[in-house]
Amino acid sequence: MAEAVAPFRGETRSLVGSVRTGGILTLTLDNPPANALSIAMMEALKAALDAARDEAAVRVIVLAHEGKVFSAGHDLKEMTAHRKDPDRGRSFFAETMALCASLMQTIVRHPKPVIAAVDGVATAAGCQLVASCDLAVATGNARFATPGVNIGLFCSTPMVALSRNVPRKQAMEMLLTGEMIDADTALSYGLVNRVVAPDALNRGVMNLAEAVASKSPLTLKIGKEAFYRQAEMGLAEAYEYTARVMVENMMARDAEEGIGAFIDKRKPQWRGE
Numbered sequence: 001m002a003e004a005v006a007p008f009r010g011e012t013r014s015l016v017g018s019v020r021t022g023g024i025l026t027l028t029l030d031n032p033p034a035n036a037l038s039i040a041m042m043e044a045l046k047a048a049l050d051a052a053r054d055e056a057a058v059r060v061i062v063l064a065h066e067g068k069v070f071s072a073g074h075d076l077k078e079m080t081a082h083r084k085d086p087d088r089g090r091s092f093f094a095e096t097m098a099l100c101a102s103l104m105q106t107i108v109r110h111p112k113p114v115i116a117a118v119d120g121v122a123t124a125a126g127c128q129l130v131a132s133c134d135l136a137v138a139t140g141n142a143r144f145a146t147p148g149v150n151i152g153l154f155c156s157t158p159m160v161a162l163s164r165n166v167p168r169k170q171a172m173e174m175l176l177t178g179e180m181i182d183a184d185t186a187l188s189y190g191l192v193n194r195v196v197a198p199d200a201l202n203r204g205v206m207n208l209a210e211a212v213a214s215k216s217p218l219t220l221k222i223g224k225e226a227f228y229r230q231a232e233m234g235l236a237e238a239y240e241y242t243a244r245v246m247v248e249n250m251m252a253r254d255a256e257e258g259i260g261a262f263i264d265k266r267k268p269q270w271r272g273e
Contacts, residue, residue: 016030023060025112027064029064060112061112063114063115116192117137117201125157131165131191137195138194140198142195143181254270
């Protein structure tokens with residue numbers, strides 16, 4: 001049963017919808033047509049993610065969108081307006097990029113898995129947002145691009161998430177040409193996990209989310225953190241680190257329960273500890 005989450009305060013309330021169905025929290029970018037990542041939008045989304053961090057009822061987060069555009073990236077009109085500032089916008093540009101970096105890292109460092117549900121265009125920082133999520137499901141309507149090069153603004157910050165999800169040659173092609181790729185190409189690149197029919201998106205995302213949500217929340221938290229940390233290490237350091245993680249994980253009650261349930265051929269009862 002879906003449960004509406006308490007509204008955000010202030011003007012950002014309408015920018016991000018929030019509904020929980022069982023252990024799955026769906027956050028919806030709700031500022032069409034572009035769902036631009038303005039300061040207000042990024043603050044609203046980060047606040048919603050932060051609020052879900054310690055909410056035990058939330059096992060998985062889905063990031064969805066209203067309209068035909070997942071997100072067109074930063075609000076260029078908002079940024080351009082600040083060129084009239086005494087510093088020609090430098091301070092505002094720095095604030096925007098710092099907030100964006102914080103938002104993307106909030107997703108990566110979040111203890112709950114985050115799944116992007118994409119049924120439209122995701123460009124620039126919008127593509128970065130998809131790449132920052134742990135998993136992504138797209139429809140045939142989805143398109144992806146890092147088109148900053150077309151307007152004289154290389155997608156340097158989107159490049160961080162893109163290059164950590166897509167092979168180097170494919171990432172460079174997207175960055176250097178700015179050309180749009182379709183959902184099947186994004187699937188072949190590894191930018192998304194699955195491509196489904198538009199009318200099957202909700203069910204496809206929920207099936208994936210439910211499969212993840214059925215696991216031990218503690219194990220998911222441990223595993224997600226370890227995945228991203230080891231990816232930044234050299235081979236020997238990564239093995240040393242993950243060996244320590246495995247030992248600590250083995251000491252958890254949920255690991256004891258899960259292994260016992262496997263041996264006893266019964267369904268495990270997770271306690272999150």
